[in-house]
Amino acid sequence: MTPATASPSLALPPRPSEVALEALIGELAPRLGERITTARGVRDQHGHDESWHHPGAPDAVCFPHTTEEVAAVVTACARHRVPVIPYGVGTSIEGQVIAEHGGLCVDLSAMNAILAVRPEDMDATVQPGVTRTQLNTHLRASGLFFSVDPGADASMGGMASTRASGTNTVRYGTIRENVLAMTVVMPDGRIVKTGSRARKSAAGYDLTHLMIGAEGTLGIITELTVRLHGLPEAVSAATVAFEDVAGAVDTVIASIQYGIPMARIELMDALAMRAVNRFSHLDYAEKPTLFLEFHGTHAGVKEQAESMAALCQEFGGSDFAWATKEEARSALWQARHDAAYAAKALRPGAEFLATDICVPISELAACIEATQADVAASGLIAPLLGHVGDGNFHLVVAVDRESPEELETLAAFNRRLIERALAAGGTCTGEHGIGSGKRGYMEAEHGEGWAVMRTLKAALDPLGIMNPGKLV
Template sequence: MTRHPEMDQVTSKLTELLGGRCSTASAVREQHGKDESWHFPKAPDVVCFAKSTEEVSSIVKICAAHKVPVIPFAAGTSLEGHVNAVSGGVSIDLNEMNEILRVSPEDLDCTVQPGVRRKQLNEFLRDTGLFFPIDPGADASIGGMASTRASGTNAVRYGTIRENILSMKVVLPDGRIISTGHRAKKSAAGYDLTKLYIGSEGTLGIITEITLRLYGIPEAISAATVSFPDIEGAIQSVILTIQSGIPVARIELLDEVQVDAVNRYSNLELPVQPTLFLEFHGSPAYVKEQAERVSEICSEFGAEGFKWTTQAEERTKLWQARHDAAYAAMALRNGAQIWATDVCVPISRLADCILETKKDLADSFLIAPLVGHVGDGNFHLSFVIKKENPEELEEAERLNSRLIKRALSMDGTCTGEHGVGLGKKKYMYLEHGDAVDVMAAVKQALDPDNIMNPGKILPERAAE
C-alpha cells in the first residue's frame, strides 16, 4: 500500500490541533487497524483521539482538504473488518467521547456520545427504572452499534438498533455537522436521514451523538433452557412460539457442537444436544404463563428438561455463557481464531436453511459451532480456523459462500447483524442487484473523494 503523498502535512496539522492526542506510534496504529474479525489487519497512518463533535469536524476538514481517508474507531468489536485502514489514512478514536448527555425518563429516551458502551449506559440508567435493550453480546459502543445496524439477543421483542434510534448528529465528509432528526416519536418531514446513516459503517459520515429509545425494566424476568433430540425440533418450536404470539424477549439456539463448547468454557452441565436459551419479561404471573406455554410447545417436538428460573445470578450465568459462545468455540482448538459469519432468513425458511447448512458442516473438516437469534431468523457460524493455513481459509470461504447463497435463495440476507465491511461486500450485487448502484450514487453525492472508510460495503461491479 502506497502512503498518501500529503500524509506528512496532514499529520503536522492534526498534531497542531490535538497535541499529544495525535499518535503515529506503531503499537497505537496497529491496535486501530484491526477488529475481532478474521480479516488481516491494516493499520492507519495516524490515530487521533477526539473529545467532541467539533474536534471530529476539525479533523475531517483537514483530511478532506488533502483527500486523506478517515476511519472511525471505538470498541473494535466489529466482525467484518470495518475498522481496517485498507487505504491508510487517519483513524478517529471516539472512545473519549463517552458521555451520557441527557436522559428523559418521562419521554423514554436519552442522548449519548458514540463512545458510550451499552453496559455503561444500562448501569447509568438503573436507578431510573429504564434500560436500553439492544444487546449484541460484545460490550460494543453505541456509535459502533449504530454504524453497523447492530442487533442481538433481545431483537425478537425490542427490535434492532434501527428501530431504537430517534436521531443522530453526524459529521459529513466535508466536515459539516448535521442533525438527522429530532426527539419526536414520529415525523413526516423530508427524507429519513437517520435510517440512511444507521448501518452506513462510517462510509457516509461519522456519528457523534445518538438519541435512543428506552424501555421500562420488566417487573419480572425469567430465563429457561430446553434441549431437543434434533435441531429440527428446536427450530419448529421457535416457529410455533412466534406464530402463537407469545412475546418472548429472547430465543437463542445453540447446536450440539456449541453446547459442548459452552459447557467446557463456562462450566455448564447442559445435555450435549441442540438447545434453546429463552428469556421472558413481564409481571410475575405473565412470565410464568409464558414459560408454561413455551414448555408445552417444546414438548410437542420432543424436548426434555425444560428448566426456568427467576434468580438473577442464574440468569446472568446463563446469558454470560451465551455471550461467550465465540470464545468457547475458539477454545475448542489451541491456537485457533474465529471466522464469524451470519445470515438471516424468513422464519418459515429457517429450518431448511439451518438443516442444509448442518449437512455442509458434517461433510467438512472444519469445526463450526452454530448459534443464533432464531426468533427473528438470524443465525451465526463460527469457523474455528488457523489463519496461516490456506486450506482452512479456502474451506471457510467455500462454506461461507454456500451459506450466503443459500440464504439469498430463500429471500434472506447475507448479514443479519454483523454488517458488510470487507467480508460481505462481494455479495451485495447478488442480494441487491441494481440497488447497489443507487447506494453508490448516494456515496458519490455525499463523499465524492471517497475519504470516508473507503473499501467498505460497496463492491466493484466485477465482483457480482
C-alpha cells in the first residue's frame, strides 16, 4: 500500500497575495478593529498544534464574537480567495490547524458563552469556544455532566470538528453521539442550522453528522446543542496490573462480550506505566495495567466491580487498587491523561509522533501484540496506551528529527501500523482525525467513498478556501 495523493479535481488555492490580504483586512477592519491582526507572534502561535507536523503560520488572525461576524469573515475570504482556517485551542494531533496555504485563521476562543442549559431535556447549547471543563464546571450544581473527555481541555467546536472521543466513550459514546444540532457558517458565508433538539429525526440528509469530523473543510461551527448525562449515584475507580498485555486485553474483550456496563476501560503498557511513575512521582507496578471506572447505583457499581474482578483474576490480573474518593479518582485519571507528556520525558530532546488506530474488539489482542513486536524490532521508544474498551489505542513514538535513519524507521513503522489496522477491518485513526498527517491513507481505507467525500468538498467549497489541504 502506498499513500494516496490529493485529487487534482479539488481546488487548492494559492497562498494569497499581499494585495488580496490588504483588501481583505481593509474590508474587515472596520467591523473587527483590533480583533484582526498580522502580528508575527500571534500568527506563529496559531500556526501549530500539539502534533508532530511542521508549523505553518497563517497570514493573519481574527477573533470573531458572533456567528454573524464569522459569516462576514468567511464571505469576505470567499470574495478575495483567501483560505480560512478555524482554530479552537490548538490541541489537535494531526496538524488540523496548520495553515499550509496561508490565509486567515479564525480563532473562536472568544465565542465561549454557554447559551442555555435545559435540565428537563438534558441538553445544552454552547458557543464553539466553550471548553469541556468550562461546561462541566457550569453544570456542577445541576446534577448533569457532558461526557466526552479526550484528555486535553479541548473546545467544543474543535471536538466536534475532529470527531473527538476519549476515556468515557465505551459507555457514553463519542462526540458524534452527543451532538444534537449545530449552527454552521458555510464556505459562501451562509448561516445554516443543522439538526434539532429532538432526540431523533428522519427529515432529510443528516447535515449535523456531516459536519462532525469534517475538520473545518466544509464550514465553521459557531454553535452546538449537546446531550448531557446525569451524574451517577456512585462512582468507583480502580487499577489492576497484569503480567502481559494479552491478559489485560483478553479481560477487556471478555468484559465487552459479557455486557459489563463499564464507564471507562483504559490500558497502559509497562513502558507507559514506567513513564507515568517517573513523570508524576507515582509507584504503580510497571506492568501492563488497566484503569477502570464504574458508574451507577451503589448496588450496581458493586455488582459491576465484582464481575470485573472475577474476569481480571481469570486472566491473571492482580487485586484491584481502589480509588473511591473523588480526589483519589481525579489523581488516578490525571495520571492517565498525563501519559503522553510522561512518554515524552522518556527521551529528553527528542520529538514525538502521537498516532492512533482503532480495530474491532475481537482483533484488538492480535493487533496490539503485532504492534509491540514491531516496536521492538524497529528499536523505537513507543509507549502504548489507549481506550481499549472501544478498540482504540495510541502510541507516542520518540524520534530524533535530525536523524534521517530514524525518520525513515518511523515512517515505515507508522505505515505498517495503519496497514495492520485496515487489514483487521479497522481505521487509520479512532479519534485523532486526519488533518494533514493521515490524509494519504484515506483512499486505502475508503476506496470510492473517498471519491464521494472529494465530490462533497468540491460541491460545498468550490473555491477550496476552507482549511485547504486537510482531510481530502
